[in-house]
Amino acid sequence: MSKQETIQCAVFGASGYSGVELLWLLHNHPVFDVTHAFSSSAREKAEPISALYPQLAGRCEQILQPWHSDLLPQLAQQVRVVFLALPHEASAELAPKLIAAGLVVFDLSGAFRLGDPLQHQAAYGFAQPKLSNDVPYGLAEFTQLKGDEPLVAVPGCYPTAAGLALRPVLALLAAHTTPIVNAVSGVSGAGRKAALHTSFCEVSLQAYGVAEHRHQPEMAQTIGRDVIFVPHLGNFKRGILATIYAQLAEQVSSDMVAEAFAACYAEQPFVRLVANPPKLQQVVGTPCCDIYFKVHGNQLILSVAIDNLLKGAAAQALQLANQYVGLPPTTGLTPSPGAVV
Template structure:
């Protein structure tokens, strides 16, 4: 495509970690053209993204500008697709306005992920906006977008790692099996805004949000059964390593599990089934999910690795946009590296 024929798009929250990764992916995408990037906060003046991320100097000089609602009519005339990398409540307020203006929205927040309004209120502390159309939950390998949906909810990073392991073999688990998900994330998962408790100088490996993290109901919704989720914060920049335990039915063999995973992901280029437990170094700065498993009697153990800012956020959003516009799943996602 020429630049005139590419799909024009905008990123909101472009100054944050996931937003910056979106800017970089879309800047390099062969079929999308990033025409607008709005900062996460109301900055006084526009500035190039390289002012916040000097590593992009000379490679991407996309201008970040403050958002004002009076820009919406102009934006609606110039772009077709909008990516939201904003706080949950901000996305909940802005997304309906963008949809009403005729734009397609890929929302990276949790504003529209949960189908149960009561669960959403409990998890996020505000009422979920009611939209005319149902919002598809965009776990990319398990979503079939028609290409006419006004809004797609991009899954959270922890639920992405857990669901990609468990969904292909959920039918092999015992009826009352409650999978246990222990996952460790780098500090970028807490966002770019400076906080003492997420500073690398302060972080020591620690569990948090035990059995109360807002991603737990999202995992249960995606997998189709209750889970027990214990997240941990690690003293490293990016990536998620999840160890998952589940009880399989009597008689289920290693070969049966391997066949189920292979059949499910045969045509999914961003899932890699690996023979040894993955290291974060294998997936950091890539859009891949690496999955390893071992069966010990009836106990199934997964080790799953993803980059929380890419497969867990920006790259999955672009993967969904690729699907929406009937492009290859990995278009614009390979061999680019990362920003943060």
């Protein structure tokens, strides 16, 4: 693909929180042009996205359409890139059809993230579709796309935070250590669908999915070793704050940790090494990941913050798409057009 030309694209699941953030980013992008936006649920008629998100009135009047499979031939003639912000099983069903039609797919669901089909079955409760090509796992700062992959799996929000914090220092950790990841997410991580347990009046700070969250095997896959992962639901709208503990190898100093982070992220504009434990307000509405570390004896303590809907979903998808078509990773992401939700 040429970075000089306009690239027509479609967003599936544009009615959801991650989907509308992605739609808004693409709406403001200088190269990608959204020509189709589809809802993640069955709707009887087309309507402007501002009908669901009034804050976009006068700024984005993209029409949100119901999807029908008989639209695929027409879609394949009109767009080149498709972003899926759909439920996992919906993406698993639709993605192979889009690939067969010659479209490039960036999938924000968990349908293709795990390399082990048995782990996928255990985590998601359905069989992972078999594709003829390997699916790259798109942790953007550690991924090199060639630009000919038919599908790219966009990582989950929790694994993105943990992976960016731990991967630069893996060689400095004790061989036997199992990192502990204690993370809190805002309620937008549960999606837009109404549910009592994510109703803002019902939410209190609470652990959930202890030792069984589907992001645990993805997190372990991302960093290359087992982890203990305890997610929490917080009574705030968006963002993830993770505190991570791991034992360092003998003779590893704070300077060595600092050097490892600096060497890894010197050329990565969206990872910021900060001098104090980050606050969510530093990253919410941005495509950035802020990382702080402290060495206490032989223990490494990491504090990492991301926006779950941007760096943990929509912004990372666009960062990968930029790389795919040969654009700088910051294209359409800086300065940020601002968050929707």
